[in-house]
Amino acid sequence: MTTTSSPPAAAQPAAPPPATEKLDSAVLKVAAVVVLGAIMSILDVTVVSVGLPKFQQEFGATPATVAWTMTAYTLALAAVIPITGWAADRFGTKRLYLTSIVLFVAGSVLCSFAWDIGPLIAFRALQGLGGGMLMPLGMTIMTRAAGPERIGRVMAVLGVPMLLGPIGGPILGGWLIEAASWQWIFLINLPIGLIALFAAWRVLAKDEPKPSESFDFLGMLLLSPGLALFLYGVSSIPEAGTVAATKVLLPGLVGLALVIAFVLHALRKQHALIDLSLFGNRNLTISVITMTLFSVAFMGSMLLLPSYFIQVRGEGTLDAGLLLAPNGLGAMLTMPIGGKLTDKMGPGKLVLTGIALITAALAVYTQVAAGTSYTLLLGSLFVLGMGMGLTMMPIMSAAMSSLTDGQVARGSTMMNIVQQTAGSIGTAVMSVVLTNKVLADQAAAAYLGVAQGMVPADQVPAPVLEAGREGLAGAFGNTYLVAMILVALCIVPALFLPRKKIVNTSQSAEPAYAMH
Template sequence: MSKLPHKWLVVVSVLFGTFTVILNNSMLNPILPRFIEIFESDAVAVGWILTIFMVSMGMTMPLTGYFGDRFGKKKVYLVGLCIFLAGSTLGFFSSTLGMVILSRAIQGMAGGLMMPIAMALIFNSFPRYERGLAVGVYGVAAMVAPAIGPTIGGFLIQYVDWPWLFAFNIPFGLTGLILSSKFLERTETDPTKRFDLVGFLIIATGIGSVLFALGRGRTLETLFDPLNIALIVGGLIAIVLFVFYENRQEDPLLNLSVFKVPTYSVSIVVTSAASIGLFSGIFLLPLLIQNVYGLNEVMTGLLFLPAAAASGVFMSIGGRILDKKGPKYVVPPGLTIMALATLGLSFLQLSTPYWLILLLNTVRGLGMGMGNMPATTSGMNSIPEHLVAQGSAMNNIIRQISSSLGIVFFSIYYEVRRAQVSANPDIDMQAATLQTLNEAFLVSAIVLIIAIPFSFILKGVQDDKEEQEA
């Protein structure tokens, strides 16, 4: 490893930590029904295992810009990784559902500190014209972990007790901690920087309320529950209030001026659409494989492995194209490929072979790799260097909300629409489920298609050079 250039050791270091955070979250998804049996609880209580992670992560992210400037990005990342290891250790020794939920809250706080800072550390180590490839390699954590997590979680639970799902994180986390301590570069600090407490309380309340409402609103009844509506409306009001408040501050918690940069704003739109596309597949494909075609969890897990590999490979290829040619040569083609493959999933029939579904999902992964991280990199490249940590935090927050919104939409659509279709006496439940999933994939494809024209607005380092020369 010592033969690698130092800047690539930075990528490897943060890759270990962030991969572990995301992998742990996706590993627990297929295990929730088992927790209902283990703790003799219900789906609502067990659902907190996922909801609390999402909420605490979203509420912590706005702090990363301030912490990074005040104490240094390396220190913040290391503290976040230590907190994650503490949460994993608590999860391993948990004996009650309450302790598991508490450990997940701690892990979420750690993820909120680590994810935005990881991107900022990479940007700090690479010049603009090399960041595409660097972020593409790092993006393996963000894109591949959600795809392989359910497979690993399902495999582990077959052979070991559930606490080992938390222990699985510890070796990777410790490795990331050792590498990060040794190879991450210290960044400048500003001891005089003021903490915007009022701004934090407003935005934490807004994000926490919205994410909590989306986390519990997986059915039509719970989504339109008076409490849920109050949380969403109150959260949105708080976010709007935060925007007005921050624009009046000399030293804001989050500098919202980055949204005046067209490339950054468009990159948020593109990555949000891609996230909805990604998580729609993660939610819908297991239902398709198990409820329509009657295959088991192993076949479901295998469906995601080639897609994860394709996503990882083409994320690096897309990053290299971004560095050499610019975003217009990689992001629009990536979104188009992903949209077409998703569209193909909307035409499935009961006679469709498994290998064709696997192929379409692999092509989706290919398109995701080319479209998502290059869009993020071009957006982050377009903002001032001193705002990278804050820009990364806002990117992660909006992606978290859009992913949650996508899962809620497709969950409710699946339940409501399947009930409507199956009410027809001429259609059995299997055919009704297939029709519903076909329609859901069509909606996902439309979201991606809508994002394609926006992706042509993205500008890269090459465009900046041409403008300067002109």
């Protein structure tokens, strides 16, 4: 797709949004709709992760089989995200957003009725088809609603579900499983989904059909399965324990080859599925590089936090979720400030400050032990959250603020592909590093077996258990060292992010709201 293509199907209000710095009530209504949808999608990932042990017990399945409930969702996300930009152009954002909510809620309800692990995995894939479209569509809708002058603020609003997911997910999942049953971690999406569906139908503007370029079928056949195969290979690394395993290398290399083939195809095709000409935009290119490094490091490190509290400190699922709350509180403090300052002074200085705070917080966790003070750990989590509030959304803002209206859908799709892929790589990298560190320490491996309920505690001598607990804590500390180094490396591309207010000289974005 070229930058001169016709803009996506969207409503045509009589007047553009007022050129005011404040988010007016109409934009806030759109934000509420988008946040509802995003909360379902993001919260679902962490809620279900808490239920994995319960699925093993309920269906008599192995950990490797149960892990497919997560993998199937991720692969469906990877397959559907690339076509979201074209579909938003062709069918309109409102129509597609409503469809994605219906798919997600239908998949959720079916998951609650699953009678075996196989059907549960299949229904999770259906959930992923809907969930994969919610975030890129939400970014597109909000960017058009607010206009380029207020992107920092709307991205800060969209950051709310990104905070609630990792914080609220373990808390909500643990409580639902303990108080009710595993089915409710899926059924909770039904009332939220119905509210989101009604709100979207009422608030978002009616789509007006417009001519659209032909669909890039070859691009879809290359990119969607390519991303899915590559992420499947990456997701198999923790189970295989090595990159050299066939189940990792074969799908990973085939997927990578398909992605490379798509790039070669897209460079020659005028209306490709993903518009690679967007990389001619300096801000977007630097943002993509920064987001890639940041997602690998940060998403991987976030995976370790609940595991440390549960496996080393012996906390329950619900308590572990509550212990992560300072992370969200820190981000809630800085994210609105970061959004406002991004619109005024550009993202560069804020992102550098955020990376410095995250690096400092992770430095504390590199020294973690079995009895490290909770005051120190929770204080560091608060600083970590403050850093995240100044980092992720300003990077997104830098990418989106200088795009034209016709590029917004494709740009948000590209950023979501980058974030999803890099996050999966980060999760796999940290899992492998932690696993190898544990396996290198026999006492730590023995203690982990007890902590996971795979080995009875009375079969392991008490001195071995105590040494193993310290060894496991040390393995976490060494893994956090890798995460800290990767986060610190983000400083290099972040130095090139704009340090002044980004002025979009292109046509201002069209609103995606209507008052009914």
